[in-house]
Amino acid sequence: MEWFEKSDFWExxxxxMFPETRIEKAEEDALSLLKLxxxxxxxxxDLCCGPGRFAIPLARMGFNVTGVDITGFLLDIAKYRASLENVEIEWIKEDMRRFRRSGSYDLIFNxxxxxxxxxxxxxNMQVLENVNESLRQGGKFVMETMGKETLASIFHQVTDEETDEGLLLIQRHRIEDGWNRIENDWLLIDDESVLGRWKFSHWIYSAAEIRNMLLDAGFSNVEVYGDPEGAPYNSESGRLITLSTSG
Structure with missing residues (x-):
């Protein structure tokens, strides 16, 4: 089982990962990205929708929304939150490598x-090809990630976060494969014991690398931004956002 399939990691x-402030900020970001x-x-x-941070406000705005995620725990939270807001969303538990609906969407978020x-x-290329195939002609794909340029400027080998309830998450990071991948070792503890430990890795991409991948996947145009409002992307940008058009 891959690390992202393990329910205990997300629980x-x-x-x-999903403090209330981050969930609340999603609606503001969604409005900016829709304008962009x-x-x-x-x-x-909403591909990899998690607890519905974007799917729920989008549905509330009147969009017809599908939320896809591989983690049942996160989908259960999303369904519960959607029921509280009385919005209808199609929730699907599926691996993003396998989810594809030809010509079904005007807009896809990741x-x-x-x-x-x-x-x-x-x-990873299969995911991008699935997205392109699932969009209607001229549809848009919005993707947000941590760009390699930003990561290089803020990188620390060890970081930590603590909640008000006394949970401490210690994160150790190591760059591998010539700045192509990052290895992570996360340790979660409280005052009395170790609650969990996870070792995992994932790819990291520069703006140029992700743009080329999107073009190779069949998108006709790729725009790069540094925030949801459309600021230029640079090493000081908090996020790398790409807006791609299905060809």
């Missing part, structure tokens, strides 16, 4: 560095 790290992409209505896919998890480069 135990959830307070760090030029969409006010249509069929939307947010929060949810790309590059697969060891085999061809698997």
């Amino acid at each position: 135990l790290t959830y307070p760090f 992409a030029g969409f006010e209505k249509g069929d939307v896919l 947010m929060f560095t949810s790309f590059g998890y697969f060891k085999d480069h061809s698997d």
Whole structure:
């Protein structure tokens, strides 16, 4: 089983990955990205939707939304949150390498560095090809990740975070394969014991690398930005956002 398929990883790290402030910020980011992409209505896919950070506000805005994720724990939270907001969303538990619906969507989101998890480069390319195939002609694909340029400027071998409840997440990082991959060793502890430890790695991409991959996957145009409002991308950008058009 791959690291991202392990439910305990998402259950135990959830307070760090999806604090309420991050969930609340998603609606503001969604509005900015919709303006950047030029969409006010249509069929939307949130690929690797997690707990529905983007899917739920998009549905509330009137979009027809499908949320896909491989993690049942996160989908259960998404379904519960959607029920509280009384919005209808199609939730699907599936591997992003296998999910493809030809010509079904106007807009597809892949947010929060949810790309590059697969060891085999061809698997990551398969994801991009699936996305391109699932878009209608002229549809848009919005992807957000941590760019290699930004990571290089802020990289620390050890970082840590602590919640108000006293959970401490210690993260050790190591760059591998000539700055192509990052190896991670996460240790979660409280005052009394070790709650979990996970070792995993994923690809890291520069703006040029991800742009070339998107073009190779069949997209006709790729724009690169440094935030949801459309600021230019550079090494000081908090995020690497690509806006790609299906050819």
